């Protein structure tokens with residue numbers, strides 16, 4: 001374990017530390033950015049008596065951050081910052097998160113914890129496939145790996161043939177990537193006759209996208225690795241907010257750095273542990289863009305605050321089920337793309353690329369799921385349609401395509417297409 005004392009603190013001590021750091025964060029906002037402080041209702045740090053008082057604060061939304069582009073909510077002058085990262089994959093105004101030197105250090109610390117939770121040591125070779133740039137992924141893994149002392153292969157995204165070559169040449173043991181990238185690696189490996197069994201690869205750390213249990217099993221089976229689900233986003237300071245450990249009984253959130261709450265996405269009411277809702281994050285150690293009650297739009301629940309089999313005491317979240325803005329509503333039925341993925345991935349003859357196409361025909365909603373299979377089998381199509389109907393109560397047409405007919409993306413996978 002990388003930071004045994006901090007990662008196994010008793011709950012009482014975790015909460016004491018959180019309260020102290022929450023006050024310090026409020027003080028920083030008050031000192032550094034009056035506009036931000038006023039937006040929070042001009043709170044005085046000494047007025048916060050317990051963690052429950054956090055519930056009196058207003059939420060911060062992605063829209064708030066966008067409206068304050070580029071640095072209007074930043075806590076510090078630009079000369080105090082050393083860099084920024086920016087939200088990816090969205091349209092319109094981006095969200096910018098500026099980093100002080102202490103923020104870069106904090107990031108390295110939580111990422112090193114994540115890598116250790118996945119069993120990495122200085123003997124590991126980590127191939128980093130997210131990009132090094134505005135997107136936070138590449139740098140986050142890099143800082144963590146430097147602290148652990150891994151040998152880094154800083155290849156970045158794409159160049160799949162080179163990825164496979166390096167995996168062999170540099171004896172890569174661990175792979176970091178966005179969750180759909182291993183699918184591309186598996187596909188190209190099959191075409192090239194590349195055998196993962198002949199590599200040293202044993203660990204995959206994937207995130208930045210919602211990936212189902214079935215997708216996870218597929219990746220583990222095809223690559224012969226153990227996978228870890230890592231979470232985090234630009235707004236919270238990048239990848240590394242949490243990861244599942246070797247017990248795989250939920251995602252540990254580093255509670256000395258973050259407070260998480262689950263709220264009802266409609267009403268904003270805080271939900272009890274075990275109930276599913278929207279993840280809300282408060283940062284406790286970030287300087288450039290500290291966040292108070294940031295609504296992430298991720299749907300999950302708190303699984304446990306008890307000590308885990310791995311010894312860590314930091315609370316565990318369920319894997320992310322979807323994003324509030326990924327929720328699809330067709331003919332009054334609400335569902336997440338992940339629910340469709342779970343069904344189609346159960347069929348070994350279906351390839352792990354799919355698209356959900358939503359449009360209107362003569363004023364009515366129409367939805368279609370496009371999948372790829374090696375064989376064009378009418379019976380397979382019918383079975384999947386039936387299974388979707390029994391889960392959602394909604395008739396969705398399944399269209400079978402040949403391997404390679406659904407466009408591949410080198411960045412985040414495009415799973416849903418909407419036409420109006």
Ligand code: ZN
Nearest residue numbers: 245247308310
């Ligand atoms: Zn654990």
